[in-house]
Amino acid sequence: MPARPTRPRRPPSSPPAPAPRDVEAPRTSGAPQRRRAVRAAAQAPAHAPRKPAVARPRPVEGAAAAPGRPAGQQRPRVADLAGARRARRRRPGRRAIGVLVGLVVVLAAGLWAVFGSPWLRVDQVRITGTERTDLAAVQAVVDGQQGRALARVNTRALASDVSSLPLVESTDVTRSWPSTLLVTVHERQAVAAVPSTGGGVDLVDGGGTVLVHEDAAPTGVPTVDVDVASAGNDSLQAAIAVNSTLSTAVRSKVASISATTPDAVRFRLIDGPEVVWGDDSRPERKAEVLLRLLQDPTAAGAKVLDVSAPDAPAVTP
Incomplete structure (x- = not known):
């Protein structure tokens, strides 16, 4: 067979030249732009130097503001703001000083009105409770307060x-603003009338103090x-003490009270029997038993009621 003629080999072809970048192409959508960016990054030389990062200078306290930022817009530090707030708290403001001055003025005016003004002085004194007490004697004590500042009156003294x-x-003294002084007298109460040697009776209180002399017992x-003379002064004091311990319900029924010894106190009821009371012990219990006996018609018509031993009373017809 005849040999096939050999074809001469073609020299290797050079790589195809890169297509020029379409810089001036219009931007129609996002996808072509991304593809062109990827191709540009692939064709960029690998040994292109990178730009070094530039450190931003930190603002120095007290330094001038940066040229790009006005001084009024400079960002302050947090510590500086806290210190400024504390400084404002420490400095008293004009409003606080004005309020303090106003309070001092009001307080001074109030003190002058209470202690120094002519409108809050004692102009009238009212006295009540004087039935047996001499009114003129009470007025002689309190009249010295006329014209005095009402707040300066020593009510206790x-x-x-x-x-x-x-x-x-006892006495109660109170202020009635703006210019009145109230004096309330509590008199001693007479609990017994003791016959006097010169005639009449002496009214005595529970302690045996003679209050006043009267022609007859009220x-x-x-x-x-x-x-x-025969029973002794102790018997008289015992009778007065027993009479002072009687309740109002029992005392209103007693016509007279007597005693031969301090432990043998008796009294006669108005239109009722004689009551043997004994000493001044257990007055509440004795009064309870006596009032219960007087509710019984038989005991009320008896001659003697003995409550000296209240748990075992005796009735003598």
Whole structure:
């Protein structure tokens, strides 16, 4: 067979030249732009130097503001803001000083109005509760307060001076603004009438103090009939003490009270029997038993009721 003619070999072809980048192509959509960016990055030389990162300078406290940022827009530090707030708290403001001055002025005006003004002075004194006490004697004690500042009146000392009068047991003194002083007298209460050697009776309180001399015992005050010469002064004091311990319900029924010894106190009821009371012990229990006996018609019509031993009372027809 005849040999095939050999074809001469073609020299190797050079790689195709890169297509020029279409820089001026219009941007129609996002996908072509991304493809062109990928091709440009692949064709860029690998040894292209990178730009070194530039460190941003930090602002220095007290330095001038950067040229690109106005001074009023410079960002302050957090510590500086906290310190400024604390400084503002420490400095008293003008408003606080004004309020303080106003309070001082108001306080001074109030003190002057209470202690120095002519409108809050004692212009009138009212006295109540003087039934047996001499009204003129009380007025002589309190009249010295006329024209004085009402706030300066020592009510405790004035009450003590009025209470030193013979028939006064206690006194209440109060202020009635703007210019009145109220004096309330609590007199000693007479619990018994003791016959006097010169005639009439002496009204005495629970402690045996003579309050006043009267011609006769007033209604509701029993007469103490004790022969001091034979029974002794202790019997008289025991009778007065027993009479002072009686309840109002029992005392209103007593016409007279007597005693031969300090432990043998008796009293006679108004339109009723004689009552043997004994000493001054257990007055509440004795009064309870006596009132219960008086509710019984038989005991109420008896001659003697003995409640000296209240748990075992005795009735003598």
